[in-house]
Amino acid sequence: MMPDHNIVDQLSIAYKTEISGYFFYNTAAIMVGDDKGKNIFSHLAKEELDHIRVISRIADSVKNGMGWIGYEEALREGVASQKGLPIFQGENDLIKRLEKNQTDVNAVAIAIENEESAVDFYSRLLKEAKTPVEKVVLTNFLEMEKGHLKILRWEAESLGKTGFWCGDMEYSVEKERE
Template identity: 30%
Template sequence: MAVRECLILKDLQIAIQMEQDGKKYYDQAAYNAKSEGVRAIFSHLAIGEVYHIQRIQEIYDALEKDPTWTEDMCEFNPPAADASFFADAMAKAEMAAGDADDLKALDIGLSMEQKSIEFYQNLAKQAQDPKERRFLLSLVNEERGHYYYLMDYRNYLADPADWYFIKEMGHVDGG
């Protein structure tokens, strides 16, 4: 096996560990959350991490047998989130500033997602196979979606009135 193939296997092991750490954190954060909305966000993200772990493990196992990337390997189809998921989490929140512990937990989640984004972006830059790059960029996109969920909810908890104002700006009458 060539050096590049050994490196990607090592990187995939690191990715699996990162995703397992993320799932463990999100499960614990959901358990400790004071807000039902925060609990829902973390529970949703933990489910996403399970798919990431399974998919990365499948890729690892396939590359261990044959270091050639196939079209099937670069597919990344996480379970579709319910379109109303974020709205449901918002509905569970109260129109009041969030608990400091929940805000801190969201900040930690944001930091973890940012590290994942940077890790996968770095791997994608190094990828020599377009299929490998496409898979890694799919992971970047997925982690970025997690980041945006966390950031949006954090912004809501930090200042609900401001969050609503920004979200509803298209409806502000300046006249």
């Protein structure tokens, strides 16, 4: 099977984007003051690392003419090989933007924008998917990115003092009056 150069190029973009996200989330976890925010960014960094390993392994498989492999298989093989994360991250526009305005609100806003772009990217790739395995893997990525977006929007609500986080009240108006 000949490698599909377009999908290899798209996987290369995804790989670089996930690396940027990984380093950004690690940086944000250190910079933000909100404990929930720290936990969220640490969790997202771990998930991005898995995405990097999976995308790297799938890209290798496609480049070598073997086609797409499933997410779990790619993750197992990616973890086993310890391949995926470069030693040097290079330029990271997300971190540069955070360094200019090191607030929790800005960190979450940048993260939301990044995840919205990821949702758009994987949605587009899914529409172009040709094989069932490709569709399943891309759907998996898309749903994970949507989950990241939902968590970040909850954090934005919390930071915005709407009184809610994950749809639960963080404080009671009655208690505020006492």
